[in-house]
Structures are given as structure tokens and as C-alpha cells.
Amino acid sequence: MNEARSSRSRRPWLVLPIVGLLLAACGGTPVAPPATIGVTPSQPPVLHIRLPMGYIPNVQFAPFYVAVERGYYREAGLEIEFDYSWETDAVALVGAGELPFAVVSGEQVPLARAAGLPIVYVAAWWQDYPVGVAALAESGIETPQDLVGRRVGIPCLCGASYVGYQALMNAAGVAPEAATLDVIGYNQVEALLAGQEEAVVIYANNEPVQLRSQGADIRLIRVADYVHLASNGLITNEATISERPAVVQAMVAATLRGLQDTLDDPHAAFEICKQYVEGLQQADQEVQFAVLQASLEFWRADRLGFSEPQSWENMQSVLLSLGSLTAPIDLSRAYSNDFVP
Numbered sequence: 533m534n535e536a537r538s539s540r541s542r543r544p545w546l547v548l549p550i551v552g553l554l555l556a557a558c559g560g561t562p563v564a565p566p567a568t569i570g571v572t573p574s575q576p577p578v579l580h581i582r583l584p585m586g587y588i589p590n591v592q593f594a595p596f597y598v599a600v601e602r603g604y605y606r607e608a609g610l611e612i613e614f615d616y617s618w619e620t621d622a623v624a625l626v627g628a629g630e631l632p633f634a635v636v637s638g639e640q641v642p643l644a645r646a647a648g649l650p651i652v653y654v655a656a657w658w659q660d661y662p663v664g665v666a667a668l669a670e671s672g673i674e675t676p677q678d679l680v681g682r683r684v685g686i687p688c689l690c691g692a693s694y695v696g697y698q699a700l701m702n703a704a705g706v707a708p709e710a711a712t713l714d715v716i717g718y719n720q721v722e723a724l725l726a727g728q729e730e731a732v733v734i735y736a737n738n739e740p741v742q743l744r745s746q747g748a749d750i751r752l753i754r755v756a757d758y759v760h761l762a763s764n765g766l767i768t769n770e771a772t773i774s775e776r777p778a779v780v781q782a783m784v785a786a787t788l789r790g791l792q793d794t795l796d797d798p799h800a801a802f803e804i805c806k807q808y809v810e811g812l813q814q815a816d817q818e819v820q821f822a823v824l825q826a827s828l829e830f831w832r833a834d835r836l837g838f839s840e841p842q843s844w845e846n847m848q849s850v851l852l853s854l855g856s857l858t859a860p861i862d863l864s865r866a867y868s869n870d871f872v873p
Contacts, residue, residue, distance in 0.1 A: 578606075579779060582613045584622030584634040589614070589809045591824045592737070594801040595657070595831075596635075597808045599790025608782035614808070619691075623767070627651045632772045633783055637692045638762030642848050645861050650770040653867035655784045655837040657791065658763035660756035660830045663696025664736035668724065669749040673731050676704035676753060685716040685729035693733045696755045699850045703759040724748075737826035745819045756830070761850070762843040762867070763830070773868070784871040788836045795832060798824055837872035 585593060596614070599605055605612050615622075622634035627649025638661070641653045665684065667673035673682065679701070687693050701708040711731075716723050720732035721742050734740065736754050743750050755761065766787060768780055794801040802821050806812045812820060844863045851857040 578611045579609055580611045580613065581633060581783070582615050582631055584615045584617045584619070584625070584631065586617070586619035586622060586634070586636055588616050591802065591805045591809060591812065591820050592827050593808070594798075594805050594824060594827075595787065595791035595794045597790070597804050598793045598801050599786050601804045601807070602790070602793065604786040604789045608786045610779075610782060610786065623649065623651060626767055626769050629769055629771050632776075632779065633766060633768050635764065636767055637764050638843070638847055639692060639695045639851060639856075641762070641767065641866050642844075642851055642861055642863070643856060645866050646857055646859075651767045652770060652773060652865070653762070653765050653767050653839060654773075654780055654871050655766040655787060656763065656833075656839045657765045657787075657837075658830050659833045660754075661692075661696055661699070661761040661763045662735045662737055662756075662830050663692055663700075664734055664740075664752055664754040664756075665697070665700065665731050666720070666724065666734045666740055666743060666750050666752050667731040669751055671730055671751075674751050674753070676701055676706045676758070679711040679731060680706065682711050682730040683714055684711045684731045684733065685714050685720055685723045686733040687718050687720070688715055689713070695850055695854070696761070697733050698854055699759050699761055699846070700753065700755045702850065702853060721746075737830060738823055741819060741822045741826055745816070745822070759846055760840065760843045762839065762847045765839070777871075781871050784837060785873060788873065791831060791836055795828055798828060835872065838869055839867045
């Protein structure tokens with residue numbers, strides 16, 4: 533989910549709960565509402581949060597849109613500005629204390645901690661890692677072992693796609709280099725349908741839906757079926773946890789309320805998405821709703837927001853095998869379940 537970019541304007545969506553509210557220039561700055569806009573003194577001051585998302589506006593962000601639209605952040609004294617900027621930039625800003633929160637993929641956390649950035653993962657949004665490998669049914673590719681000697685297209689030798697592919701092959705006992713990786717950018721659907729590649733590394737909640745909508749009979753190999761990895765979630769930093777734990781608690785609680793509502797009523801969540809995702813009204817509604825539905829299966833959990841310790845151990849093992857980490861880090865400081873209801 534986090535890697536694909538768009539050539540269209542990347543203007544952040546600014547969510548204003550009160551027209552005319554003065555915004556702070558820096559995320560995390562308290563804003564005292566002026567009396568002229570009808571806010572009573574008993575109401576708490578609003579804390580403006582610029583929230584990097586790491587991706588373009590998309591139905592996959594439905595829980596955040598729902599939490600804003602239904603006033604959950606506002607009730608918590610928070611005002612959210614969605615910033616669809618690069619994931620790595622978000623990690624750096626949160627690590628430097630310039631922003632209090634961001635939404636990032638799980639592999640970013642150990643890598644940042646190893647580089648000295650004191651970020652902490654405080655709420656698991658995606659319970660299963662969304663990366664997978666898709667192939668046409670006629671190819672005979674159904675397991676990682678079937679990829680041996682095949683050409684596999686991948687967006688880049690980086691990020692969640694690369695980590696997920698390596699984890700899949702390692703978990704299946706197949707040498708990752710047994711297949712030929714071709715860097716093809718974010719053209720997996722076109723490359724597979726054109727026969728350019730025998731298989732492609734994809735996000736299991738997105739490209740398979742697109743392929744099937746075009747009549748393709750595909751086989752999907754999900755990383756999550758072979759190994760459990762820490763996935764996308766909400767990060768903050770050690771200073772925010774230490775100095776403003778109530779803000780972290782409020783942010784996590786409001787976000788999880790939006791997530792629960794989306795799981796309970798995806799149709800209502802999809803309608804809310806139309807206010808935040810440019811072009812969604814004109815897009816193929818059936819396909820886009822199917823993407824949302826497929827995403828729900830990666831979000832469900834007995835305890836929303838909870839991080840499984842083993843998923844972090846597994847992630848660290850993959851990063852060590854790749855050489856992305858040169859030594860283990862203290863994972864107990866990399867994530868926390870203390871703010872999960």
C-alpha cells in the first residue's frame with residue numbers, strides 16, 4: 533500500500549472541523565479556538581496534527597476518513613490534516629520530533645531505530661502483511677516453489693514489496709534468487725496481462741482485484757499465509773510518549789474507533805471516502821469497493837491495534853537476512869501495546 537505514487541497533484545487534504553480555525557504551521561501545535569467562532573470556554577483546545585500517510589488518497593484509508601467525519605478526533609481534541617507524503621520522509625520527521633505521528637509500514641520501524649531515530653509503533657492497523665505474488669492460472673504458479681526459474685516483476689528492490697517477497701521465499705524454504713526479479717515499477721497489472729512477466733509482486737488487497745475485474749483468472753500467493761510480519765500502523769516518538777501520553781492515547785483511541793466503524797459498516801465508510809478521495813465518484817465503484825472489502829480482511833483482529841511480539845521478531849529476522857539490519861535491535865522499545873484499549 534505504501535509504495536505507489538501518483539503523477540497527479542499531491543495536495544494534502546485539510547480537514548477543518550470549524551471553519552476559520554487558525555492552523556498551526558507545525559504538526560502537534562495547540563490552537564486555542566477564538567471566542568468569535570462560537571466555541572465555549574469549556575471545550576478543550578484543539579491540537580493540530582499533520583498526519584503523513586505514505587500514499588495517495590485512497591479507499592484503503594477509510595478508517596481515518598471515518599474517524600474525522602464522525603468527529604472522533606474532534607472529540608479527542610485533535611484536528612487532523614492528511615499529508616500524503618513519502619513514507620521515509622514521515623519516519624524522519626517523527627523521529628526528529630518535528631511531527632508527532634505518521635502511518636508507516638512495519639519494516640520502517642526497526643530500520644529507523646537502527647539508524648538512531650527514536651520512533652515507536654503504537655497501534656497496529658494492518659494485522660497481516662499485505663504483500664503477495666500474483667500469477668495467471670495458466671502459468672501453473674501456485675506456491676513459492678513454483679517461482680523457481682520464473683521471471684517475477686517487482687516495483688523496486690526496496691520497501692514492503694521487496695521485504696515481503698524475501699520473507700515469503702525464506703519462509704517457504706526457497707532461495708529468493710531462484711527466481712529472476714525484474715524491476716518494473718508500479719505496472720504489475722499491465723505487465724502480467726501482457727505476458728511481460730510470469731508473476732508479479734503485488735499488494736494482495738489491490739492488484740488482484742484489478743486483475744480479476746479485467747477477466748483474468750489468477751492465483752494469489754499471500755505472504756501472510758506463510759509468515760506473520762509487523763505491518764502498517766501508527767507511529768509516534770519517545771518524546772511524545774514521555775511528555776504527552778494522553779495525546780497518544782487519544783490519537784490511538786480515535787483511530788481505532790474509525791477502524792471499528794469501517795469494519796462494521798464498509799458501505800457507509802465507502803460513501804465517506806468519496807469526500808476525501810479525488811475521482812472516486814467517477815471511478816469504477818464496484819472495483820473500488822472490492823478493494824476496500826479486500827482490505828478489511830487484513831484489518832480484522834480480536835483486539836484492534838494490538839501488535840503481536842512474534843510478528844516483530846519475524847520482521848527483524850527478515851531484515852537481518854537481507855542485510856538491511858546489521859545487528860538485532862531492542863524490539864521492546866520499538867513498539868508498544870500500552871495505548872491499545
